[in-house]
Amino acid sequence: METVMAFVIGIFFSIGTYLILTKSLLRIILGTSIIGHGALLLLLTMGGLKQGEAPLLGMGAAAYADPLPQALILTAIVINFGTTAFFLVLAYRAYQEFKSDDMKKLRGTEHE
Amino acid sequence: MSWLHSVVLLPFLYALMIPFLYRYASRIHTGWFVLPLPLIIFIVLGSWLQGISEGETMLYTLSWIPAYGINLSFYVDGLSLVFGFLISGIGALVVLYSIFYLSKTRELLHNFYVYMLLFMGAMLGVVFSDNLIGFYLFWELTSISSFLLIAFWYQRKKSRNGAQKAMLITVSGGFSMLVGIIMLHSMAGTYSIRGIISQAGELQDHSLFVPAMIFVLIGSFAKSAQFPFHIWLPDAMEAPTPISAYLHSATMVKAGIYAIARFTPFFGGTGEWFWIITSVGLITLFWGAVNAMKQTDLKALLAFSTISQLGLIMSLLGIGSLALAVQEEAEAALYTTAILAAVFHLVNHSTFKGCLFMVIGIIDHETGTRDTRKLGGLMSLMPISFTLTLIGSLSMAGVPPFNGFLSKELFFTSSLSLEEAGVFSAGGAGLLIPAVAWVASVFTFVYSMILIFHTFRGKYRPRRLEKKPKEAPLGMLISPAVLAAFVIGIFFAPNVLAHYVLEPMVASVLPGNAGDFSIHIEAWHGFNTELFMTIGVISLGSLLFMTWNKWKGIFSLFPQVYTLNNAYASGIFKAEQRAYSFTNLYMSGLTRDYIQYILGILILLTGGMLFFSDNISFQQIDISTVEVYEILLAAGLVAGALTVMLASKRLTAIIAVGAVGYLVALFFVIFRAPDLALTQLVVETVSVALYLLCLRFLPEFRFRETARRVQIPNLIISLGVGVLITCFTLAAQGNKLFPSVSVYFEDSYELAGSRNMVNAILADFRGFDTLLEIMVLCIAGLGVYSLISLRMREKGDDGEN
Numbered sequence: 001m002e003t004v005m006a007f008v009i010g011i012f013f014s015i016g017t018y019l020i021l022t023k024s025l026l027r028i029i030l031g032t033s034i035i036g037h038g039a040l041l042l043l044l045t046m047g048g049l050k051q052g053e054a055p056l057l058g059m060g061a062a063a064y065a066d067p068l069p070q071a072l073i074l075t076a077i078v079i080n081f082g083t084t085a086f087f088l089v090l091a092y093r094a095y096q097e098f099k100s101d102d103m104k105k106l107r108g109t110e111h112e
Numbered sequence: 113m114s115w116l117h118s119v120v121l122l123p124f125l126y127a128l129m130i131p132f133l134y135r136y137a138s139r140i141h142t143g144w145f146v147l148p149l150p151l152i153i154f155i156v157l158g159s160w161l162q163g164i165s166e167g168e169t170m171l172y173t174l175s176w177i178p179a180y181g182i183n184l185s186f187y188v189d190g191l192s193l194v195f196g197f198l199i200s201g202i203g204a205l206v207v208l209y210s211i212f213y214l215s216k217t218r219e220l221l222h223n224f225y226v227y228m229l230l231f232m233g234a235m236l237g238v239v240f241s242d243n244l245i246g247f248y249l250f251w252e253l254t255s256i257s258s259f260l261l262i263a264f265w266y267q268r269k270k271s272r273n274g275a276q277k278a279m280l281i282t283v284s285g286g287f288s289m290l291v292g293i294i295m296l297h298s299m300a301g302t303y304s305i306r307g308i309i310s311q312a313g314e315l316q317d318h319s320l321f322v323p324a325m326i327f328v329l330i331g332s333f334a335k336s337a338q339f340p341f342h343i344w345l346p347d348a349m350e351a352p353t354p355i356s357a358y359l360h361s362a363t364m365v366k367a368g369i370y371a372i373a374r375f376t377p378f379f380g381g382t383g384e385w386f387w388i389i390t391s392v393g394l395i396t397l398f399w400g401a402v403n404a405m406k407q408t409d410l411k412a413l414l415a416f417s418t419i420s421q422l423g424l425i426m427s428l429l430g431i432g433s434l435a436l437a438v439q440e441e442a443e444a445a446l447y448t449t450a451i452l453a454a455v456f457h458l459v460n461h462s463t464f465k466g467c468l469f470m471v472i473g474i475i476d477h478e479t480g481t482r483d484t485r486k487l488g489g490l491m492s493l494m495p496i497s498f499t500l501t502l503i504g505s506l507s508m509a510g511v512p513p514f515n516g517f518l519s520k521e522l523f524f525t526s527s528l529s530l531e532e533a534g535v536f537s538a539g540g541a542g543l544l545i546p547a548v549a550w551v552a553s554v555f556t557f558v559y560s561m562i563l564i565f566h567t568f569r570g571k572y573r574p575r576r577l578e579k580k581p582k583e584a585p586l587g588m589l590i591s592p593a594v595l596a597a598f599v600i601g602i603f604f605a606p607n608v609l610a611h612y613v614l615e616p617m618v619a620s621v622l623p624g625n626a627g628d629f630s631i632h633i634e635a636w637h638g639f640n641t642e643l644f645m646t647i648g649v650i651s652l653g654s655l656l657f658m659t660w661n662k663w664k665g666i667f668s669l670f671p672q673v674y675t676l677n678n679a680y681a682s683g684i685f686k687a688e689q690r691a692y693s694f695t696n697l698y699m700s701g702l703t704r705d706y707i708q709y710i711l712g713i714l715i716l717l718t719g720g721m722l723f724f725s726d727n728i729s730f731q732q733i734d735i736s737t738v739e740v741y742e743i744l745l746a747a748g749l750v751a752g753a754l755t756v757m758l759a760s761k762r763l764t765a766i767i768a769v770g771a772v773g774y775l776v777a778l779f780f781v782i783f784r785a786p787d788l789a790l791t792q793l794v795v796e797t798v799s800v801a802l803y804l805l806c807l808r809f810l811p812e813f814r815f816r817e818t819a820r821r822v823q824i825p826n827l828i829i830s831l832g833v834g835v836l837i838t839c840f841t842l843a844a845q846g847n848k849l850f851p852s853v854s855v856y857f858e859d860s861y862e863l864a865g866s867r868n869m870v871n872a873i874l875a876d877f878r879g880f881d882t883l884l885e886i887m888v889l890c891i892a893g894l895g896v897y898s899l900i901s902l903r904m905r906e907k908g909d910d911g912e913n
Binding site (some may be wrong): 008046078090096107 | 703732742779782783802831833852868872891893
């Protein structure tokens with residue numbers, strides 16, 4: 001399963017990168033979301049998949065899944081959410097101010 | 113601290129007081145307060161003369177950074193003492209001259225004297241320093257203070273340009289000097305010049321020996337205006353005349369000469385040293401003399417003359433360095449004469465060139481111009497200035513009864529001695545060097561005559577002059593008169609100077625040969641080749657000067673485009689242009705381009721490392737099983753992501769992102785991560801809601817990237833990133849180096865009282881992460897709030913720019 005996941009993650013990163021390289025603001029934010037998901041899956045995959053039960057001690061299982069990557073992912077999800085929310089509002093404000101969501105136009109007039 | 117330290121550091125301390133004196137004693141010309149300082153230094157140095165001339169030396173050390181062997185150690189021997197005399201003596205005369213030259217009301221005198229004292233202290237530091245880092249420190253301080261002084265009239269464009277040029281060239285040379293110093297340190301293991309010299313001969317085969325020599329030489333040549341670094345000196349003539357007299361004839365331009373003389377015991381005696389210095393010196397001598405003839409500005413003429421004379425001294429130092437290479441005593445004595453000629457001419461040049469600059473300043477001051485085409489017939493109007501110019505110029509031309517004659521004779525003697533030289537195939541250059549030297553001397557004679565006759569003889573043209581010329585005030589004439597007195601005095605009593613000054617100087621340049629060396633200079637030494645050469649110089653020079661109007665057109669034959677100045681100017685201009693267009697080329701201002709650079713380099717570096725490193729292998733260890741439904745879910749993930757990419761409507765894209773998020777949550781369920789699944793579900797829901805909120809305000813996708821030119825690099829980069837990440841994941845998967853630490857978290861109930869290991873990690877084992885993560889959320893929330901509610905409208909034009 002890890003091998004399959006490696007390819008899925010690769011595809012996610014490809015698509016995310018492609019979206020980031022486009023010039024529409026919203027697509028760029030969507031791209032960061034996709035890359036974010038890819039990163040979460042990557043963290044999980046690198047911790048090893050399906051080795052033991054869910055990390056809850058009451059279950060009396062012989063082995064547990066590695067809890068450390070899960071804790072890291074949980075942190076990452078929340079931070080990811082915070083930044084996405086901020087990006088979205090920033091995009092909204094930028095569009096309101098500059099009446100454009102074209103990155104080419106948003107590069108400013110002071111370009112020398 | 114010692115007397116020596118006070119001598120060097122006093123000017124710096126004194127410079128601090130100048131602004132106060134200027135402010136609170138404004139009725140008296142500030143120069144009067146400065147004047148005692150160089151006099152005191154001169155007297156203190158004078159009190160050491162007796163001891164130094166008997167072969168004593170002095171060394172005092174003040175710790176600065178002892179851990180690195182960097183100290184302010186000052187060392188006095190014949191060479192540095194003479195430079196000290198020149199700096200303080202001519203410094204005093206220049207201060208006196210400047211008191212009458214610079215107006216008390218119109219000029220910013222406090223700036224002038226602060227810069228000048230800074231320079232004086234720095235220059236004393238250069239010549240007395242034994243520690244190379246201290247030497248370099250003072251060396252750069254002279255560059256900086258010279259820069260400030262050249263641009264003293266900073267409101268003039270030419271001054272600023274001249275200062276910038278001098279700064280760029282001398283500071284580049286200074287850096288080269290620093291590189292040389294560091295190489296010397298790594299060769300000899302010490303920063304002390306005496307320590308380095310004591311290892312002379314042992315280090316000649318060291319691989320850094322020649323590079324260090326070349327870097328030191330470049331630094332010295334740039335400072336001493338040697339070809340092709342001489343171009344800054346004529347432009348530095350925009351400085352006030354006292355400064356030109358002081359810095360650009362008597363002291364700073366001789367710092368390079370000093371450095372070369374100082375390092376001769378170490379580098380001297382090698383073929384490279386001899387050839388580089390001698391040939392550069394001769395080229396400079398010749399080139400400066402040729403250029404001096406065609407100048408119409410008197411100061412420019414003197415600048416090129418200075419360049420030429422410095423070239424002469426330089427070539428003599430080169431010839432003299434042979435004394436360290438030859439074995440026979442008679443032959444060594446012959447080359448020692450060259451060193452004697454060098455130091456003798458060094459002293460002479462300082463006297464007559466300082467005098468000439470001051471006189472030119474007087475002419476400028478009294479007539480309002482320095483242009484030879486406007487001047488003429490001033491002889492009867494300014495008789496004293498005329499006399500002084502006559503003395504200085506004739507000495508420069510090498511005519512008796514002035515000191516220039518003696519050193520020029522010695523110069524011919526030493527260049528003739530090369531004919532029989534047996535080392536470094538120097539004899540091959542045999543007649544060439546005296547011939548070049550002789551022709552250059554003829555040119556020197558011609559421009560000296562131009563200086564005299566075009567200024568003081570000929571027709572008096574009062575209409576062309578801005579002021580009505582009259583003789584300068586007495587105070588202004590004192591300093592050049594003192595120098596002129598030296599010019600004549602040295603001719604008539606050269607051996608007093610030779611005994612007290614030149615012998616210890618030669619002894620410090622050529623330490624081994626000094627034992628039984630005594631100098632006897634005679635004005636009349638019988639009919640020999642040198643005398644006939646001088647007669648030839650005078651007669652051919654006179655002939656050329658008489659026919660000057662007939663052949664001066666020859667200079668216009670040289671193309672003006674191919675000058676070193678133009679090469680420098682266009683070099684600077686082109687460097688700026690290239691840098692500008694290069695920056696424009698890649699700094700497009702478009703975020704996409706920058707991301708492409710970043711990712712492209714990431715792919716190349718990391719991918720290259722993966723590809724070329726043998727340690728990375730793809731292995732499948734501890735791989736879990738694959739179920740069919742998992743494959744289907746994975747396909748769903750990929751399909752969702754592709755939909756986001758290909759969607760033409762933003763709603764589709766947002767829903768697809770939501771679908772991807774929920775599928776990820778499902779994977780968390782499959783992979784035994786209940787907390788993650790919960791969080792992911794909630795967060796994804798809120799995110800999609802946010803996306804949808806923004807939908808109201810953001811426009812529909814309007815641009816499709818259709819241009820291949822854009823699309824193909826984008827595709828390549830994004831595929832590259834994907835492949836890289838996949839390869840990396842696979843490579844890391846098979847190469848687990850040690851087991852996870854997570855077994856310890858199974859004690860979470862005993863240690864933390866929680867059965868949920870993930871929560872125990874988040875809140876207990878690694879609680880700090882969570883704290884900061886909460887902070888991130890708070891900041892994001894505050895950011896969102898301030899973006900929405902705080903609207904600073906730009907008022908006028910003072911928005912961020």
